[in-house]
Amino acid sequence: xxPVVVDCKGHLKGRLASVVAKQLLKGQKIVLVRCEETNVAxxxxxxxxxxxxxxxxxxxxxxxxxxxxxxxxxxxxxxxxRGMLPHKTTRGANALKNLRVYDxxxxxxxxxxxxxxxxxxRVQNLRAGSKYIRLGDLAVQIGWKYGDVVSKLEKKRLxxxxxxxxxxxxxxxxxxxxxxxxxxxxxxxxxxxxRVAKQAAWKANHKTTKA
Numbered sequence: 001x002x003p004v005v006v007d008c009k010g011h012l013k014g015r016l017a018s019v020v021a022k023q024l025l026k027g028q029k030i031v032l033v034r035c036e037e038t039n040v041a042x043x044x045x046x047x048x049x050x051x052x053x054x055x056x057x058x059x060x061x062x063x064x065x066x067x068x069x070x071x072x073x074x075x076x077x078x079x080x081x082r083g084m085l086p087h088k089t090t091r092g093a094n095a096l097k098n099l100r101v102y103d104x105x106x107x108x109x110x111x112x113x114x115x116x117x118x119x120x121x122r123v124q125n126l127r128a129g130s131k132y133i134r135l136g137d138l139a140v141q142i143g144w145k146y147g148d149v150v151s152k153l154e155k156k157r158l159x160x161x162x163x164x165x166x167x168x169x170x171x172x173x174x175x176x177x178x179x180x181x182x183x184x185x186x187x188x189x190x191x192x193x194x195r196v197a198k199q200a201a202w203k204a205n206h207k208t209t210k211a
Contacts, residue, residue, distance in 0.1 A: 001028070004028060004030050005109050006032050006117060008038045012038075015117075017080040024096065032101045033109055034102075034104060036104070037135070041132050042132070043131045
């Protein structure tokens with residue numbers, strides 16, 4: 001089964017995680033790209049306070065051996081999806097193996113058609129004027145060190161995509177012009193043939209009338 005590549009830009013994290021978890025349990029392979037562009041409802045300060053409180057949760061007897069919380073946006077999305085799966089059972093573990101998450105867009109998925117999930121889009125689920133944040137901005141504030149690297153690579157990818165699109169557009173325009181020219185030539189030949197046939201028919205009728 002071919003994996004479905006989903007562009008996470010403009011999706012709400014929780015809604016996205018619920019839909020993806022459901023599809024993973026059905027056996028679908030899913031690849032999530034641009035996880036740093038995922039949105040979270042609420043103001044930035046509120047989300048930062050909630051996440052910092054979550055980062056302080058660790059082992060009571062020996063904090064050095066407690067949980068290690070990830071700061072990358074892709075791993076935040078991964079953990080949200082994992083929490084919606086029975087990942088400690090065989091069924092849930094096999095479903096989780098079909099998931100891949102990435103910050104930015106890897107080279108192998110640059111030219112692959114990317115999908116969106118309408119049920120998880122921010123514009124479909126969040127009321128107009130409501131506050132929301134970008135997950136990549138929150139990740140940078142809590143220790144993610146690769147925000148600038150991912151943004152630079154994303155700009156280069158978009159520039160390559162724009163150049164490729166312009167080249168394809170020019171080629172398509174040239175091909176359309178060639179096809180139009182060929183059709184005009186063919187239509188012109190047909191019109192001339194019809195004109196010659198009409199003239200021949202008129203001459204034949206004129207000769208018969210004279211005779």
